[in-house]
Amino acid sequence: MIKQVMDDNEIRRALTRVAHEIIERSKGADNLVVIGIRSRGVPPAQRLAALIGEIEGVKVPFGTLDISFYRDDYSIRGAAPVGASDIPVDITDKHVILVDEVLYTGRTIRAALDALMDMGRPSVISLAVLIDRGHRELPIRADYVGKNLPTSRSESVKVSWKELGGEDAVTIVSE
Amino acid sequence: MRFTKKDILGLEYLTPExxxxxIETARTQKDLLSRPIKKVPILRGKxxxxxxxxxxxxxRTSFELAAKMLSADTSSVSVSGSSINKGESFKDTLLTLESMGIDLFIIRHEASGSSHYASQIVKSHVVNAGDGLHAHPTQGLLDMLxxxxNKGKFEGLNVCVVGDISHSRVARSNVWGLAKMGAHVRVCGPSTLIPPDFDKLPCEVYTDLDKALEGADAVNVLRIQKERMDRGFFPTIGEYVKLYxxxxxxxxxxxxxxxVLHPGPINRGVEIDADVAYNHSVILDQVTNGVAVRMAILYLLLGGGNAEII
Known part of the structure; x- marks a missing residue:
């Protein structure tokens, strides 16, 4: 069974609210770098960087982070295709907004934090996600959440993005 | 796609995919070489x-660096200083090392086919780092990368491999790899240094260098192996320089x-002029790419067969 939980307008509003929250809590956008986790965290990161930039009238640096080499399931699932990280600025002493689409077990975020630490020493790392679906396996939480979505483990949450060739939408798929 | 090969023995056994x-994995991994911390944890415990x-x-250095950058533990065994000098056979050496828990062997041996043999002896992965006159697949791959x-494609390129073709496992790996990807490969050298079986490989054979170089997109210059040149393959080094x-x-x-590519080490002023080597070649890029290609191979092989796209 497939159930849509967010459409394009709801996604836009959620990301706009998150962008405002980030600016409010960071007291501006001066020191921010927005980094999306490849590949599905890239569209929301790109949009957040653009929204923050628009609201504050500045250009917010945006980058992508590949975590293939930091995964904890390599011995079980094997080699996944590797992408390149592309972060245009030195993240040392910056406030990094790490972005992903769905927060679930927290393992991807653990890998991303390790990957970031190897690239520099940010002053702060905050986590922004479009969906938090619960079921954490690690002590990790998001600082900014577009929508909290209670799910069961047997369900899966699918987000499609215009940038990746779909319509903007969030759906829950259950057996 | 999944990478399901257990071993890398030669490019003739790999599919274009x-x-x-x-090559794609190596291109993205290369980024690691320019970072302040050149290490990622993925192969921890291997x-x-x-x-x-x-x-x-x-x-050897390139393989070891690649393994270390991916956090694998490395050990190196060479003939001098090992029990090989006491007469331990190749097979016994392999089995001994495998019993110590080696997950992947990188083997260079003077006998063609030695890596094949090793891959049948051990359950661990085997990467051929040069077996006799047969193949040197990672060199072929780094040349291709x-x-x-530089060219953004392989399809339709003219690549000319010049020099001592017969003693060169690099030449064979270039021919197999490049031809698979749709490039036209020409090999050129004195007829005494071109083995008769080369007309069976996917390449054209030339003895006239100017004809072979006509319209070439890339030239791969092979080393004249002075240690093998006492058998009269050409009259003098001077004549070789003049012709090739x-x-x-x-x-x-x-x-x-x-x-212009060269697998190194260079004999300046013999197979390649110093000016070309230092000012007009991509030799040092090849060395960097060597580390990247070897990282890619270690990552894909040790990830072992059940890769899923996520």
Whole structure:
């Protein structure tokens, strides 16, 4: 069974609210770098960087982070295709907004934090996600959440993005 | 796609898709070499052993660096200083090392086919780092990565391999790999240094260098192996230089954007002119790409067969 939980307008509003929250809590956008986790965290990161930039009238640096080499399931699932990280600025002493689409077990975020630490020493790392679906396996939480979505483990949450060739939408798929 | 091969023994056994996956993985991994912390944890707990029966600087160092950057543990065994000197056989050496928990062997041996043999003896992965006159697949792949970075494609390129073809496992690996990806490969050298079986490989054979270089997009210059040249393959080094030495003058028949490769080590002023080597070649890029290609291979092999796209 497939159930849509967010459409394009709801996604836009959620990301706009998150962008405002980030600016409010960071007291501006001066020191921010927005980094999306490849590949599905890239569209929301790109949009957040653009929204923050628009609201504050500045250009917010945006980058992508590949975590293939930091995964904890390599011995079980094997080699996944590797992408390149592309972060245009030195993240040392910056406030990094790490972005992903769905927060679930927290393992991807653990890998991303390790990957970031190897690239520099940010002053702060905050986590922004479009969906938090619960079921954490690690002590990790998001600082900014577009929508909290209670799910069961047997369900899966699918987000499609215009940038990746779909319509903007969030759906829950259950057996 | 999944990478399901257990071993890398020669490029003739890889599909074009597998070659593309290795090259794409290497291109993205190269980013790691320019970072302040050149290490990622992915191969933590894996043991890699270089087992070398022949001398090597760049291949061995490059494999070891690649393994270390991915956090694998490395050990290296060479003939001098090991029990091989006490007469331990190749098979016994392999089994002994495998019993110590080696997950992947990188093997260089003077006998063609030695890596094949090793891959049947051990359950661990085997990467051929040069077996006799047969193959040197990682050299072939790093040459291909370098060509791809400069040309953006393989399809339709003219690549000329010049020099001592018969003693060169690099030449064979270039021919197999490049031809698989749709490039036209020409080999050129004195007829005494071109083995008769080359007409069965996917390449054209030339003895006239100017003809071979005509319209070339890339020229791969092989080392004249002085240690093998006492058997009268050509009259004098001077004559070889005159007929087959690569100089800027000779490169005029190639495409304007031709690139010059050399697997190293170089004999300056013999197979390649110093000016070409230092100012007009991509030799040092090849060395960097060597580390990237070897990282890609270690990552894909040790990830072992059940890769899923996530």
């Amino acid at each position: 597998e070659i593309t996956l290795i 043991s890699v052993c270089t087992l070398f029966y022949e001398n090597s600087t760049r291949t 370098t060509i791809y970075e 030495g690569i100089t800027s003058e000779r490169l005029k028949g190639c495409k304007d954007d031709v690139i």
